[in-house]
Amino acid sequence: MAFSRRQFMMRTGILGLAAAAPLQALYSRAAAGQTVRGVGYGPLIPDPAGILDLPRGFKYVAFSKTGETMSDGTPVPGAHDGMAAFAGPNGAIILIRNHELSPDSDTATIAPATKLYDSLSKGGTTTLVVGPGPERKLLKHYVSLAGTYRNCAGGPTPWGSWISCEENTSTPANDTSVRVPHGYNFEVPILARGPVNPVPLKAMGRFNHEAVAVDPKTGIVYETEDNGEGLFYRFLPNRPGRLTEGGVLQALRIVGMPQAITKSGFPLNTPMAADWVTIEDFDPVEDTVAIEGFAKGAAQFSRGEGIWYGNGEFYFTCTDGGASEEGQVWRYVPGASADEGGTIELFVEPNDPEVLDNPDNIVVTPFGDLFLMEDGDATQYVVGVNPEGQLYQFARNALNENEFAGGCFSPDGKTFFVNIQTPGITFAVWGPWSS
Template identity: 65%
Template sequence: MSISRRSFFVLAGASTVGTILAAPLKELYARQARGESIKGIGYGTLQPDPNGLLDLPVGFQYRAFSRTGDMMSDGKPVPGDHDGMAAFPGARGTTILVRNHELSPDEVTKPKVEASEEKQYDTLCRGGTTTLIVGPNRELIKDFASLAGTYRNCAGGPTPWGSWISCEENTSTPADNQPGAATNVSKLHGYNFEVPSSATEPVNPIPLVAMGRFNHEAIAVDPKTGIVYQTEDRGDGLFYRFIPKLPGNLQAGGVLEALKIKDMPQAITKTNFPVGQPMAVEWVRIDDVNPVKDTVRVEGFAKGAAQFSRGEGIWYGNGEFYFCSTDGGEAELGQVWRYVPDNSRYGGTIELFVEPNEQNALDGPDNIVISPLGDLFICEDGEGEQFVVGITPQGELYDFARNAINDSEFAGACFSPDGRTMFVNIQDPGITFAIWGPWRKFGK
């Protein structure tokens, strides 16, 4: 069972408590350890969609919109490769979606994120974000480009002050260019970019350099302190925190640090760590946050920081952070780690929360979101059929939605502010769905 082969824990809201996430994962693991069935019926058998798009349980409906190539309100085509996404409250009961597009420079057959030249970070790159305004009846009111000229915008995370941090999952530089290569770039990449949910046009693409130049995956913000925690999608990646000079103003700069397990310098956490044993931590400062070469993790490790194999999703709740090592564990099926900061902000504890090391019960879980009723919803990104899978607080797995088009991944699952609608993407051909129906709380 792989709780997290490629997970993205999405911030469900500052009021969501950490135990909501912890309970389903703990119970799922405990049920399997006891030899009990972990498969449940959830909302019931999925019904074949006559339109061949999305199979759902009885009583659930969907609306599909913002498909790749559709014309947006700004007169530009919807870009391809829909990925990470978050939902924010808008005016008059609307929902604002800010959505990543994981496009590389050489993906020339798919529409790119278009903007005027001065609003593109790198005119050779095709990625970025789009913003969608969705009405109370789940109708698309408006959509437009909101960040342009970036490279492989895969995940990121929402902030408590109402913005989306879009992360570049690539560290290309002009020094890597080859004559005539489709992957050439004109600027350094590997940065975070901030997109306010209130933006009405492409933002000025300002890289948040002080947060580090590395293979960013996802972020989560501690609303009590404004500290931003960051994962790095590399086999030898580190776990970082960014302490801003001015909480809520990331452009003002700050300090970048990497986690070190106390009395265990240069720990390799992929294997041979006990589950459920908190370990004291300290933090080492990264001095060269913007190296020309991709060496932020090299500096941190040399100073004793711990390696986490392919850090991906991260989620915050009730003063705790959960993040994924996507191929960690003896069987390389994934780990979930829990970091709990202390009141001094200088230390805290880290513990290996889940490491199943058993046959997959899920096929490449990716984005994860907490529903308002306490279930986890997991977007699959594996081989063959792709599902959105639910996990009840009692630890039962159930299929909630199936991609009836092809074998492309689900991504960007999130809930509207009123909790009545799930939004989710199918990456290719690139479609956003609004899903609603008889949501309910599962009990014992």
């Protein structure tokens, strides 16, 4: 899961090219809105089925489509979103998939009343078990979390679970379509065989959650917020791996730049020292977590969405960040201890919709690139970013203009799983990754 530019260039024998074509020059061209393209895996080949265009040599299978009957007898819910893959028993792959469903959605994650967090809410997660072997056969799929609100993304944990995030902060006081407050994270063990008891992780904050990523060395959980004036958070658990036992919620502040607005005007590839401010009212009656953090000097990130951990670093997207509001990717490197703030830097900002169109979910690939799932206008792509900062197109939604979501890799690195959110389809993709 490495993503070190220097290590990448040393492995591929091109470290000496840095003098002739400095990385900073690539980033500077990107910041100026100029196209910075990499070759990637070559041109995309039109899919005869008109669903998913991929480079030559790659194949896919589609499964668990909205409306199909699952192993538990309930229909597959719609709005497939964030997802992660885990190693299961006997070589199987376990996928846990979010469903970004609101109370007024046409479909729902269906569970017994005792397993619903909110009887009026339709979001949640489904678990898919994919068999070993080259055929990537779906063995079973079923509901694993229900009664939540707009489960957009989330993230895997190193202790064997998926954190599913609510992207809504409705309460009964301001929204008659809900019966309990929303805006929380929920944990789903990978071996859950049916709907779990939905326990809101309140100490992790009540806000417009998007995604999380865990530092496996410390157990600290990093969180993004899908809000134009959102913050970048970390949760220091009282007991790593036991999120229900509480902890401390903090928001990132750029040293020497209190209340920084990061949407535009920041140089690329320029690490900035960071520290963290503590959020006292982490479970407010009103949606005030970001307001408190910003008042204490925390930096604003415009619509923070997907986040992923790799090689001791965290990469997260801001969907409408950038001078042209086409999206950014930020890189955070933690300090040696929780008392050290680490560094934050702007990693990608092409300002060109032909290169990158509003990235949402993100994954660090086993071969060292980033894969970004677009959620913009017109044709949508899975966009790769290589360690030189060059962008390339890996997959195209040939079915419609709906977003990609949930990109993740199997534990052995051979299969890429991804969703088209609507009409709700999950794909397994494989091919000549080594090329």
